[in-house]
Amino acid sequence: MKAVALPIAGVLGTIAVWWAATVVFGIRQIILPAPPDIVAAFRAQPGYLLRETGATATETLTGFGLAVVAGLVVAVLLTAWRAVERAMLPVLVALNSIPKVALAPLLVVWLGFGSRPKVVLVVLICVFPVVVATMAGLTSTPAELGELSRSLSASPWQTYVKIRLPWALPQVFTGLKVAVTLAVIGAVVAEINNPGNGLGAVIVQSGMSLDTPLAFAAITLLAVLSTTLFYLVVALERWLVPWARAISG
Amino acid sequence: MKAVALPIAGVLGTIAVWWAATVVFGIRQIILPAPPDIVAAFRAQPGYLLRETGATATETLTGFGLAVVAGLVVAVLLTAWRAVERAMLPVLVALNSIPKVALAPLLVVWLGFGSRPKVVLVVLICVFPVVVATMAGLTSTPAELGELSRSLSASPWQTYVKIRLPWALPQVFTGLKVAVTLAVIGAVVAEINNPGNGLGAVIVQSGMSLDTPLAFAAITLLAVLSTTLFYLVVALERWLVPWARAISG
Amino acid sequence: GDDEQPDNGKPAADKVTYLTAFGAVGRDAFAWVAQEKGYFRDAGIDVTIQLGAATGENLKVLAAGQAQFANLDLTGTWILAGKGQYKDVRTIAAIHQQTLVSIISLEGSAVAKPKDLEGRKLGAATGSVNQLLFPAYATLAGIDQSRVQWVNAPPPQLPALLASGRVDALSTFLIGAKGLEKAAGGKKTIVNPYSAYLPELYGNGLIAPVSITQGNPDLARRFRDAALKGLAYTIEHPQEAAEIMKKAQPAADVTAAVGEITLMTPYVKTSGVIDKQRVAGAIATLEKNKLIPPGSLTPEAVVDFALAPTG
Amino acid sequence: MIDLERVSRTFTTRGGEVAALRDIDLEIAEGQFVAVIGRSGCGKSTLLRLMAGLLAPTAGRVTIDGSPVLRPRRDVVLMHQLPALLPWRTVLGNVMLPVEIQRLPRAEYQARAAELLDTVGLAGFHRRHPYELSGGMQQRVALCRALIQRPRVLLMDEPFSALDALTREELAAQLQEMHLTRPATTVFVTHSISEAVLLADRVVVLSARPGQVRRVLDVKIPRPRSFGHNAHVADAAACIAELHDLLY
């Protein structure tokens, strides 16, 4: 009961504050629409908005999935050989620091207009937190477990699969939680740059046609999408690493 | 020696691959300039570019500093009372999922053209990883240390200051490493939306005049800035939590 | 080969990608009209319409071969060609016979005429033609441009800045005026077009890379005619054109689009005609205002007169 | 002073229920030294946790000075079975933790901490970090931390388990001396019968899981006592033998 009631209370409270602000300060719709305007914008074309949400969700999930796989692999490679870390981490940091907004147009130039540049942008934007968090997790194996694995002459592969990765899981999930919300943003940034479809396209176009409530309807759907994905990751964490809660207090 | 040679080798290798690609595939300068074009663009107006780098760095650091403080405070509040977490975390996730690119214009409308909206955007974009990582760290106190602090009747404040926060530090740094690169991106996104000054403005201007080498010079400076800040955070981590390396293996 | 031949014996349609000038707004509606009415299909072209962004970004997409045709701001495109940034495109038709760039302010605000801009904030897209042309305009209009405070912002944000009072005026396309009035809560706009002083400059036009104009002029001709047919229909039926666009792009706003189409109509010749003399005049204007180096462009270098409608 | 009335504690986990303690009745008088012995897993640590207010009984009640123990109390100190040292603090810093938390005068206690560390054989290691110490050294740091504040109630969970026989005896002697000069109510879990007999006024023998009080044995040997070398060898041997029989 409480598990559902409190978050709902939190969200409703936030909406109430916002609504009150628009009324009290007499904020114009074009600057900040009130909740009912947004509901109206959604109800005007729900099918369209849901279809675009689906498009964004698909890009997000594909890119996120690829980023998780790539991030884990990169983190394992970087932690397995200190020389690789020394040589490649700065490159990774530098590449990661290229603002994706500046990169998005180039991706269209290189990869065209389909979903490919969008998925690539999602991967680029959300792989870094996965790498950093997984690396942190992989290098935090307690000394006695590290000794255990060495004294059993476990192969590097076994060390990772049986000891270091499971131990890193709680920290990997920190990365995934950050990454999943970035993934949504990545999809939107890509769509803004090539506004064929998706909620990013809705935001761009409604901006051009000055339909702020429609933009906010799209933003609200993004928030819902992002929150849903975040809590799916949280649920997965609860399911995969129940022991993490048990050994902490 | 090796500590410096390897990263340099990594960076040089990457540049070589890129250069070779532009030559082998005959890529046009406006699409992907070769390294010498970028060097030329930088040498054409070094003073200007460095000044803009300074502007971006200032916004980044101010926003990052605020985000670290805010992120730590929020994470402490969320982990101190489970009810607060239940009610507020979804709101935070939802707010975080608003694409900053969509929010930037509103910030300009609300806060004007100075550095304020830019710093605010930096905070908004990089506070979330700090919160998520700090929360993860704060909830990972080993059971026996939790019992220690309870059995000493430590006040909540003491528990955090003397036990939970120090224990969380390695994980906090995971968040900081992700956040600092996002902070740079946040500053650029803000500058793109109000391109008065900073490297984001340089990118916009050069995009308009199709001066891709200049855009890449700005992007390169961003990469340098971001990598420098990242390694400053790493240095701070080495200095503050030497014990984390000592107890892991 | 034979697989690509449809059963009815007609040759397979040419597949091309077309870029709009600025997302999905009224000035670009004609492309969807041509699509919906089957003009492209009848011309044997299978067109995919993509939403374009700023001039520079669109040119990059053309240069990379990801699109074959685009609707672009001709003045901006020619300035870039004159500066030697990207020359490998040719104009094949004009959509707007004059530049639509204007100073726009709200009724009752401090800026009623161009001269009032002195000491005021003027918003514009960073590095856009609006800014590039301003010195020339200011000189001709007698404005002390050193006293004008520029505020840079991306094009889609400009209306909100004016409506919220963050800037006193905008330098933007006049066809955005209807949307602005809506954004400003019904206040009327005051429009001062640059064309009052700079009549030689063109607005939007259709362009294609030389690989098309020289390598496949027939395709370019067919595309041009189909697009212009769409333009003609759009000018005659603004409401229907806006609705056609809305069907393809549900986020588009019909009222604003109709407003734009109506506002741009006086500047449109549906023949898409481009006059060599006027092109030379435009180039001279750009040279005179130091926007391009002297002697860097000839009309032939920017317009393919074999393809452009000339009469 | 410490009172357990029909206290039971059951752990409920995904794998089912485990009854750790059942119907424990125990009264410990102020200043008394009680040793607890029993087989591994019979609930000794659980018993200390209940007294420390870290765990609530599933049945019965635990009171100290007549008031129920609902949360940890400042006058009760638990020395955990694991050292539980803070890796970022030096040895001395770890010992000073309770002083800082309870805002006791720092300078005074700093001297006491240094003295305690020297007593347990850690002179020269004050500025080291826990990960530079051997297992037994870490345990001695934890012992100093438990002793620093001179609590009214001292709950110790196998405090000497990682120590060699000699160090054990030395420290047991130290502990006895402290108890004689300033008697804290002490509950001392150990696996060493002779240690229990050396230190305790009463020895509580728990049965195997679920832990129940099998017997409470009073050790009547006068203090100060020592291992073997005194006039009461026979008494001690009798106690040890009796406890041995109870356990086996």
Next chain:
Amino acid sequence: MIDLERVSRTFTTRGGEVAALRDIDLEIAEGQFVAVIGRSGCGKSTLLRLMAGLLAPTAGRVTIDGSPVLRPRRDVVLMHQLPALLPWRTVLGNVMLPVEIQRLPRAEYQARAAELLDTVGLAGFHRRHPYELSGGMQQRVALCRALIQRPRVLLMDEPFSALDALTREELAAQLQEMHLTRPATTVFVTHSISEAVLLADRVVVLSARPGQVRRVLDVKIPRPRSFGHNAHVADAAACIAELHDLLY
């Protein structure tokens, strides 16, 4: 079989140098059972780590079967001073870890693991997780994990430190039995002199830090031995007394 030649080990840390072991000379024959005793912090764990190939000597060399120990070997098993269990694995899963890593036949060893767990008194806890166990129960799981693969060399660091006297004796008896039926070369660190005398062929007594070999005592009592209840009480008592004197 295991050979230490003038082995020293020093730890260098920010706080300065600590000499843990100095000039250790030790030869251990195949199948021999060697107990190591010495004061807390004298370098016993360091000694085992050197033999396990987890740590390199700062001087001297360690060889097994004549070849230097540069890294851990598959036929050498170390039971660490801490349980070092994987929290995400069940008790049984933890015991099976070496079997999985060394790709031994799973079914066969699964049965052996279950049997071992039952022997150490953990029947009914096979599917529990480590955090649901008491300290001594965790140590017994670690013991089973060390015993599962029947290694040629078994290095045990205070394997019974967290256990009660009875369980200790039972397990020591079990260990002796295993050693008799299938003798592994064993190095057994303990703080219990009587345990050392019960189990070992030779007892190595280390001096306090830096650890040096003070004496190697041969225990000549015939096997099987047991605590006190056999014909060799006197011999055992003599050994114990001698070791006691060496340590004190």
